[in-house]
Amino acid sequence: MKLFSSPCILITNFKGQSFPSLQNKDGSPLLYDRIVCDVPCSGDGTIRKNPNIWNNWNPGRGNHRYFLQLKIARRGVQLLKEGGLMAYSSCAINQIENECVIAQLLEESNGGLELVDMRDKFKGLNFLPGLDDWCVFDTQMNQYKDYSQVPENRRSQICPEMFPTEKTKTLKLDRSMRFLPHLNDDGGFFVAILRKTRHYESKSAAAKISCDIPLGDSTKIENHNLKFNLTHLRDKKPVLSESFGGFKQFYGLNVSEENLLRWSDCEESLYLVSDGLKSVAEHNGHIQATLAGCKMVEKEYRNSAKTKLRFVSNNLHLLSERISKRILTVDRKDFRALVSSKPVAMESLSTETIGRIKDLDYGEILFRYEDILIPTFVSRQKVEAYISNSACESFKLLVD
Numbered sequence: 001m002k003l004f005s006s007p008c009i010l011i012t013n014f015k016g017q018s019f020p021s022l023q024n025k026d027g028s029p030l031l032y033d034r035i036v037c038d039v040p041c042s043g044d045g046t047i048r049k050n051p052n053i054w055n056n057w058n059p060g061r062g063n064h065r066y067f068l069q070l071k072i073a074r075r076g077v078q079l080l081k082e083g084g085l086m087a088y089s090s091c092a093i094n095q096i097e098n099e100c101v102i103a104q105l106l107e108e109s110n111g112g113l114e115l116v117d118m119r120d121k122f123k124g125l126n127f128l129p130g131l132d133d134w135c136v137f138d139t140q141m142n143q144y145k146d147y148s149q150v151p152e153n154r155r156s157q158i159c160p161e162m163f164p165t166e167k168t169k170t171l172k173l174d175r176s177m178r179f180l181p182h183l184n185d186d187g188g189f190f191v192a193i194l195r196k197t198r199h200y201e202s203k204s205a206a207a208k209i210s211c212d213i214p215l216g217d218s219t220k221i222e223n224h225n226l227k228f229n230l231t232h233l234r235d236k237k238p239v240l241s242e243s244f245g246g247f248k249q250f251y252g253l254n255v256s257e258e259n260l261l262r263w264s265d266c267e268e269s270l271y272l273v274s275d276g277l278k279s280v281a282e283h284n285g286h287i288q289a290t291l292a293g294c295k296m297v298e299k300e301y302r303n304s305a306k307t308k309l310r311f312v313s314n315n316l317h318l319l320s321e322r323i324s325k326r327i328l329t330v331d332r333k334d335f336r337a338l339v340s341s342k343p344v345a346m347e348s349l350s351t352e353t354i355g356r357i358k359d360l361d362y363g364e365i366l367f368r369y370e371d372i373l374i375p376t377f378v379s380r381q382k383v384e385a386y387i388s389n390s391a392c393e394s395f396k397l398l399v400d
Ligand SMILES: C[S@@+](CC[C@H](N)C(=O)[O-])C[C@H]1O[C@@H](n2cnc3c(N)ncnc32)[C@H](O)[C@@H]1O
Pocket: 014, 015, 016, 017, 038, 039, 040, 041, 068, 072, 091
């Protein structure tokens, strides 16, 4: 997600089943247009790439996953807007982790959810329709016709809702998609696309309990998150905002400071944040996140630098239209030289480029090749690109 370099992205790592309730500016619940629930599963569709799964697999693995999968999917549909779509997917191919979860969601929704017919949407991608009938087994491969047959000691892994009924046949489960390994010569996968047709009160008591999850009650998967406490540039740390004024002037940067925010505990960097995401930040100040927006500017540690801040290379293309100074457009040969050696010796560049560097004066210069912008520091003898070695390798592939 980070590589998308989008100012609209907020990354959290809450558990799906207790994803917190956020709110809009007016206090109404923040709901989503699109949700993907790619749930944890037994992985029995992946045995081609991971044969060990088959050694240890038994139906109990799927049964146990069902409960968590249903909780995650329930929370997903609760957070979906009316008319919104949710993809439920798993890399399992047994029906308990797939059609059975979807059937339960549809049943609980009282008609508030429907499966979207995806036939003809993916030309050349082969799949089979979802099934509306399946068998229920336990860990030992004992099969049960109905719940009354399930012994007490198996009831923690098998629940009454796992058994298909006559109603199951009316749910149009054939609209879900079963990607079996031999159909496209890849792994097994299941996908169902659900549309929320209207808001509904779930019929299930369990679903009702999980419905209202305030921020404080949600559980994180790990606890090393940052507080989603984006602060305006002008707040608290004058040093950064003063440096930013000079930085803007240096590069002729035309960007609203309203959209460049910083984390409270990461004071030295600025993040480009869309208006929508900024509003989420302002009205849900206590959510914990691993990333919001994309990092654009960070502190410059080089003493000889002309500004106290520097651009972060990964996301710089987002601002390329808004920078009017200190850009040097180079040809393919000079670009190749720049990404082939860090630092690159001045004499490896063309005389034309060297001349234009002199015109600009040494110091921080942005090298542009087509739509790629690379921040550099240029001294008399060499040019040092501020990019990672892996980015250099990728750029080299691009121009070779
Ligand atoms: C099938 S994988 C998702 C893979 C992902 N879509 C990707 O492309 O990398 C399921 C993921 O769910 C995570 N997970 C496990 N329990 C979870 C929970 N309660 N809530 C949310 N995610 C969970 C697992 O760590 C695993 O990374």
